[in-house]
Amino acid sequence: MRGYDVAIIGGGLSGSSTALNLAKKGYSVLVIEKEKVQNCKPCAGGMASSMQKFIPFDMKDVIESKVKNVEFRWKASDNVTADLTGESPFWIIKREKLDQLLLDESLRNGVKILRPAIVEKITKKNDQWIITCNDKSQYKSKFLVIADGSQSKWAGYFKLGPRKPKFANTISLRIKGLGEIPRDAVRFEFGFIKYGFAWAFPLKESLNIGLGTFINNGSLENQAINNQVIRSFGFDDFSSKTINKRLRIWNGMYQINSDKVLAVGDAASLCDPFLAEGIRPSLISSFYAAASIDQCLSGKADDLNLYTQKINNNWGKSMAWGKRIAQVFYRFPRTGYQLGVKRKTAPKRIAQILSGEMSYEDIAKRVIRRLLTNSAG
Numbered sequence: 001m002r003g004y005d006v007a008i009i010g011g012g013l014s015g016s017s018t019a020l021n022l023a024k025k026g027y028s029v030l031v032i033e034k035e036k037v038q039n040c041k042p043c044a045g046g047m048a049s050s051m052q053k054f055i056p057f058d059m060k061d062v063i064e065s066k067v068k069n070v071e072f073r074w075k076a077s078d079n080v081t082a083d084l085t086g087e088s089p090f091w092i093i094k095r096e097k098l099d100q101l102l103l104d105e106s107l108r109n110g111v112k113i114l115r116p117a118i119v120e121k122i123t124k125k126n127d128q129w130i131i132t133c134n135d136k137s138q139y140k141s142k143f144l145v146i147a148d149g150s151q152s153k154w155a156g157y158f159k160l161g162p163r164k165p166k167f168a169n170t171i172s173l174r175i176k177g178l179g180e181i182p183r184d185a186v187r188f189e190f191g192f193i194k195y196g197f198a199w200a201f202p203l204k205e206s207l208n209i210g211l212g213t214f215i216n217n218g219s220l221e222n223q224a225i226n227n228q229v230i231r232s233f234g235f236d237d238f239s240s241k242t243i244n245k246r247l248r249i250w251n252g253m254y255q256i257n258s259d260k261v262l263a264v265g266d267a268a269s270l271c272d273p274f275l276a277e278g279i280r281p282s283l284i285s286s287f288y289a290a291a292s293i294d295q296c297l298s299g300k301a302d303d304l305n306l307y308t309q310k311i312n313n314n315w316g317k318s319m320a321w322g323k324r325i326a327q328v329f330y331r332f333p334r335t336g337y338q339l340g341v342k343r344k345t346a347p348k349r350i351a352q353i354l355s356g357e358m359s360y361e362d363i364a365k366r367v368i369r370r371l372l373t374n375s376a377g
């Protein structure tokens with residue numbers, strides 16, 4: 001049976017980026033991915049350009065658009081535009097391409113990728129993980145990374161993250177052409193979708209459109225409303241193929257590591273519960289996961305507990321406010337739009353959140369300070 005330092009279940013963004021980080025540190029890594037190829041990922045690809053620092057190659061080939069403006073609408077009117085010039089830019093990238101480049105770079109750095117393969121059983125023997133796949137092949141590893149995404153089977157098995165994960169409902173589609181969305185702008189459309197919103201992010205030749213509900217398990221079944229959304233973006237109807245996905249979102253501070261095993265990305269329930277931002281936490285968790293495993297394998301740490309602490313501190317604290325904001329905003333969206341989006345300083349703050357310069361925690365503290373001192377801000 002072949003042995004590795006680390007085995008990773010899932011070769012999406014979190015899995016491939018953890019693999020690359022570990023391989024660059026000189027460890028032997030196995031990635032087990034259930035799909036043979038991934039042609040279209042249900043992900044709009046919006047990310048803060050500051051995340052380039054977590055990717056060890058130039059991302060210029062995956063960038064489809066550099067966003068200069070963020071447009072907000074309430075039922076296709078009441079326009080607000082946030083100008084991103086001057087802030088660190090926000091990029092739209094093609095997810096399938098980024099995941100593939102990460103896997104290719106991992107391969108070049110010696111990572112073994114097994115696909116298509118489904119993990120059926122994981123046991124521990126002599127302090128090593130024994131992994132059995134559906135074709136009965138077996139592998140062993142010293143550490144295990146759970147990166148199997150929002151429908152993760154293994155996070156629950158190892159009791160990582162919330163016992164009862166929380167999900168956003170989403171529908172996404174890619175339409176040829178840009179409709180009425182400018183090439184260098186993204187659009188957030190509120191008011192049509194109860195308990196959520198819709199978004200339109202431009203690629204070079206097409207538009208990534210998404211609809212999501214974030215509280216109360218809101219439904220996206222109403223075709224008439226969905227068509228209204230599509231029309232607001234400048235298209236006739238829902239003619240393209242749609243993908244429905246339940247996205248696992250952040251739902252509290254939990255332990256996301258155990259003895260020699262940890263979860264990253266969506267499997268660890270890290271996705272932003274207000275705006276569905278999942279690329280940033282995937283890259284951040286992959287970085288700290290590799291750092292923590294490296295500490296253990298090189299004898300500088302005894303366990304992976306620092307990983308959970310780092311993620312809860314660097315991401316969880318902001319998400320705790322993101323969750324509170326989502327609960328109020330999506331329950332009272334008209335008021336939320338007036339106070340949260342139409343406020344004079346809001347566009348700048350929103351731009352700072354999207355570019356990763358400010359966290360929900362920073363915003364919440366400002367609002368609290370303003371309420372206490374009644375000063376403008």
Ligand SMILES: Cc1cc2nc3c(=O)[nH]c(=O)nc-3n(C[C@H](O)[C@H](O)[C@H](O)COP(=O)(O)OP(=O)(O)OC[C@H]3O[C@@H](n4cnc5c(N)ncnc54)[C@H](O)[C@@H]3O)c2cc1C
Nearest residue numbers: 010012013014034043044045046148149265266277278279
């Ligand atoms: C409609 C939509 C739009 C989004 N838009 C944005 C956006 O604009 N910006 C942003 O930051 N985030 C966005 N997100 C969130 C983002 O896409 C996710 O957070 C991100 O994909 C998480 O990456 P991951 O690697 O953890 O999971 P995934 O990308 O889902 O990868 C998991 C991988 O594990 C594999 N797998 C699953 N089970 C097994 C198994 N048992 N064995 C082996 N392999 C397995 C899967 O095939 C997959 O390749 C969006 C999400 C949705 C649904």
